[in-house]
Amino acid sequence: MMLFSQVQGLPVVTLGEAAELGVLASLTVEVASGHISHLRVSRPRGHQDTTIAWNALHALGPDAALVRSAAALDAEPATTPVHHEMLRQRILTEAGDERGTVKDVSFDPETGRIGTVHTALGELPADSLLGLGEYALVVRAEPATRHAP
Amino acid sequence: MSGLTAARDLAKRPVVTLDGEAVAQIKDTVFDGPAGRIVGFTLSGRGLLAGPLRQSLPWEAVHSLGGHAVMIRGREALAEPAAVVARKEAAGGHVLGARVLTDAGAEIGTVLDIVVEGGTSGRVVGFRIAASESLVPGSRRRRRKVYVPRGETLAVSGTALVVPAGVTHFVADDLPSFVGQIDAFRARAGREGAGPAPGARAVPVEADAPKEGPTP
Numbered sequence: 001m002m003l004f005s006q007v008q009g010l011p012v013v014t015l016g017e018a019a020e021l022g023v024l025a026s027l028t029v030e031v032a033s034g035h036i037s038h039l040r041v042s043r044p045r046g047h048q049d050t051t052i053a054w055n056a057l058h059a060l061g062p063d064a065a066l067v068r069s070a071a072a073l074d075a076e077p078a079t080t081p082v083h084h085e086m087l088r089q090r091i092l093t094e095a096g097d098e099r100g101t102v103k104d105v106s107f108d109p110e111t112g113r114i115g116t117v118h119t120a121l122g123e124l125p126a127d128s129l130l131g132l133g134e135y136a137l138v139v140r141a142e143p144a145t146r147h148a149p
Numbered sequence: 150m151s152g153l154t155a156a157r158d159l160a161k162r163p164v165v166t167l168d169g170e171a172v173a174q175i176k177d178t179v180f181d182g183p184a185g186r187i188v189g190f191t192l193s194g195r196g197l198l199a200g201p202l203r204q205s206l207p208w209e210a211v212h213s214l215g216g217h218a219v220m221i222r223g224r225e226a227l228a229e230p231a232a233v234v235a236r237k238e239a240a241g242g243h244v245l246g247a248r249v250l251t252d253a254g255a256e257i258g259t260v261l262d263i264v265v266e267g268g269t270s271g272r273v274v275g276f277r278i279a280a281s282e283s284l285v286p287g288s289r290r291r292r293r294k295v296y297v298p299r300g301e302t303l304a305v306s307g308t309a310l311v312v313p314a315g316v317t318h319f320v321a322d323d324l325p326s327f328v329g330q331i332d333a334f335r336a337r338a339g340r341e342g343a344g345p346a347p348g349a350r351a352v353p354v355e356a357d358a359p360k361e362g363p364t365p
Contacts, residue, residue, distance in 0.1 A: 084169070092165060095268065096215015133169025136218070 001115050002060070004087055004105045012041050012065045015058045024065050025049070028083045029105070029114060031137075034126045036112035039065065040083060051080045060109040084132045091119060094130055095141040102137060152216050153324050153331075155277055156180075156263040164192065164206060165218040171195055172224055173202055179233050180263060180273065182244050182305035187271040189233035190219070205233035208271045215267060244305060249278055249297070253314040257284040260310070261294060264327065274331050275299050284317060295320045296327040298334045 004027055012021045022043035028051070030037040038051045058066040091099040099121055106115035114126040117137075124139055131138040156178045164173040173192040181188050189207040193199055210226035211219060221227075247260045258278035266272045275298045285293040297320050300313040319334040321327035 092169070092218055092220070093215065094167060094220055095213040096165070096218040096220045098217040131166070131168035133166065133171075135163065135165055135171035136169045138165070138167050138169045138220070141213075 001106045002109045003118075004107070006062070007060060007065065008087075010060075010063065010065050012039070012052070012067060014069050015066050016069050021067070022047070022049075026083070026085055026087070027105075027107075028081060029086055029132060030081065031129045031132045034114050034129070036107060036114070037081060038083070051083075054112045057112075084134060086117075086132060086137065089132070090136045091117075091124075092136040092138050093141040094138055097141075099139065152267045153264050153274060153328055154214070154216070154267060155324070156265060159190075159214075159219075159265075163195065163218050164190075164221060166221055166223050167212065168223065170224075171218075172221075172227065173204065173206070175219060176201060178263075178265075180244060182310070183303065185273040185299060185303055187214075187265060187273070191230065191233060192227070202227075203230060204228065205230045207232050211269070211271070213267075213269055214265070214271065244276075244310065247305070248309040249276065250309055250311050251314040251317065252311055255283055255314070255317075256281055257297065257312075257317060258295075264296060264324070273299055275327065280320075284320070295322060296324065296330070298331055300334075301338060 007024055008026065010024045012024055013019065014021065022041040025040045025042040027036045028038040028040060029035070036054050038053055039057065040049065040051050042049045052067055056067055058068050060066075086102050086105055089102045091101060093099055100119040102117055103120060104118040106118070107113060108115065114129075116126065117124040117129065117139075128140040128142075129137065130140060159175050159178050162175045163171040164175065165171050172195075174195050176191045176193040178190055179188045180186070187208050189205055189210075191205050192202040194202050204227040206219070206221065206226065207228050210221055210228070212222055213220045244260050244263060249257050249260060251257060258280045260276050261279055262277040263273055264275040264277060266274050275296055277294060277296050280293045280295045285295060297312065298316045300316050304311040315337070316334065319330040321330045
């Protein structure tokens with residue numbers, strides 16, 4: 001398992017040409033499937049920032065993200081999903097109560113599967129996530145413990 | 150039971166979809182007085198410059214009323230303003246400012262705010278009232294604001310509402326202690342009906358803690 005905070009800022013390098021495309025800015029999560037769908041890459045000056053589909057990734061290691069080729073950038077279709085940043089996002093339960101903010105997210109670097117969401121109030125399993133939008137990360141309401149007699 | 154909220158505090162609370170998008174914020178809460186429940190909300194846009202929205206949120210479309218947001222399934226839950234506002238007029242209106250009378254004929258105060266239960270019920274559980282001296286004895290200048298349960302029987306007109314006399318035993322000074330009073334009130338109502346019962350679990354007003362400071 002790796003953490004979002006560990007991979008932010010890693011150089012993004014092509015496997016064939018060993019060309020450095022830029023640095024990994026953030027990861028786009030598709031909450032419905034519980035997987036990372038895209039990587040957002042900020043590129044050097046003069047180039048537009050870009051996104052790379054998770055399946056164009058060769059490996060995500062401790063020191064670099066390797067993509068199959070620079071062609072992966074050009075081949076990127078215009079249908080990139082809207083990115084909502086997960087780190088530092090406000091967490092709301094489906095009951096409408098705030099539950100802190102996202103401190104970090106663990107994921108499997110092989111598959112891109114989300115493991116747990118770390119919050120100031122403890123960890124949330126990936127299957128408790130319901131939706132991620134501009135305003136909040138919505139999670140399932142936990143069993144009521146606050147008003148227990 | 151979910152937390153209690155005063156209706157005034159609902160204003161500006163964001164309306165959030167389960168996808169995590171804030172689509173509006175609460176402008177006003179609309180009640181069905183006699184039924185003792187929320188009919189829905191009128192909405193305004195989010196942000197400093199946003200005005201009223203030409204949309205409303207009927208209670209049936211609410212997923213949950215929470216402490217920080219009103220959750221809905223999606224944007225399609227929003228309806229025409231008429232869906233909520235027409236029912237407001239049908240329900241006959243304003244409770245704020247109405248005199249509160251017990252069914253024994255005593256006036257206990259005037260309504261300042263309406264207290265609703267969070268979650269999915271939309272129920273009105275009580276009122277915040279400016280207490281009259283008969284309910285809360287003491288200096289006239291220290292006009293007290295207290296919470297009273299609404300009771301299961303409730304009659305509402307435009308200018309007054311009538312509650313069971315028993316509710317005066319379950320007055321609270323603040324919302325957290327009101328939660329306990331509501332539970333006690335319901336427990337007793339369930340056991341003996343709505344009539345007042347001397348002794349039992351009645352809690353005298355003076356025993357409430359902590360006291361709210363004098364309010365100008």
